[in-house]
Amino acid sequence: MLEDGRSFVGEAFGASGEAFGEAVFATGMTGYQETLTDPSYHRQIVVMTAPHIGNTGMNDDDNESEKIHVAGFVVRDPSRIASNWRAQRTLDEDLRAAGVVGISGVDTRALTRHLRERGAMRCGIGAASDDEGKLLERVRASPSMVGADLAPQVSTERPYVVAAGTGEPLFRVAALDLGMKRSIPASLAALGCEVHVLPARTGGDVLVGLAPDGVFLSNGPGDPATADHEVAAVRAVLDAGIPVFGICFGNQVLARALGFDTYKLAYGHRGLNQPVADAATGRIAVTSHNHGFAVRAPLEGVTETPYGRVEVSHVSLNDGVVEGLACLDVPAFSVQFHPEAAPGPHDAQDLFGRFRDLMAAYR
Incomplete structure (x- = not known):
């Protein structure tokens, strides 16, 4: 749910629950592990524009900090398996272990185009069965990135x-x-x-x-x-x-x-x-x-x-x-x-x- 009222429906990915932050998109076709663990993404929900994410899994060597910092993660098509000789876990496993709420199956192209036209804005990830109006209220009550000393x-x-x-x-x-x-x-x-x-x-x-x-x-x-x-x-x-x-x-x-x-x-x-x-x-x-x-x-x-x-x-x-x-x-x-x-x-x-x-x- 974006703060301007536009919403997208997908499937749970990573941890269950709710997440709030600034919706931003990242255009890298590789490097999702470095993106997730970059402290600069603190309090942001990251939309990956590359459609297929997670195929190389996660390992203990490529983290850019001690933990995952993103507030939430949005992908189009998460890989069903981790297929890389360096992989130690799947992306979904690490998101769940870190308590990071994600959503998959989203039309990330449409979402990215919306953010390019309207600008980065606050958003939330929550259960589709919940009252959309209540979720929108919580999104609009979440803190802005402007004036944030992080x-x-x-x-x-x-x-x-x-x-x-x-x-x-x-x-x-x-x-x-x-x-x-x-x-x-x-x-x-x-x-x-x-x-x-x-x-x-x-x-x-x-x-x-x-x-x-x-x-x-x-x-x-x-x-x-x-x-x-x-x-x-x-x-x-x-x-x-x-x-x-x-x-x-x-x-x-x-x-x-x-x-x-x-x-x-x-x-x-x-x-x-x-x-x-x-x-x-x-x-x-x-x-x-x-x-x-x-x-x-x-x-x-x-x-x-x-x-x-x-x-x-x-x-x-x-x-x-x-x-x-x-x-x-x-x-x-x-x-x-x-x-x-x-x-x-x-x-x-x-x-x-x-x-x-x-x-x-x-x-």
């Missing part, structure tokens, strides 16, 4: 360290966990970084006090307009001249620290097939996305900010949305997409190398 809800509670994959660490990185996927510190560790993962509410004095070679700002859920604490922490890092690299939610936090505004997209970018242009080189990368908010900044020219000149570095070729920022006078840059790209594509993986080179230059 990063602290999915962030690590205690700091921890991911050791450098090269043995002796070459760089020390302080990573602000705003809902970070596991593949991100793994990507940094592979380049020789010792990654200190810190809770979302970590203050700027702590970040600077670690004397890191660089500070990383992760992906995460919620409205960036609520991230005042994180913005203040990043400003302290910028004031100290420490290199900064942000992705997704981290891009929006850096943007706010620089003085830019953010806004909610109509239906967002979610999936593994989003084309992005690098303004400096003209190179086009197919990238992995998961964001419902974006940065408002001029696509051309240079903007003067309290931290010097800033320009838009990447632009979405689908709708012209800002997909990255580059600071020209302080060591900081960010992108709206996911260069770690678990499960793919890996066109933007070299951005981690750019961060490494920036840290080396400012050491």
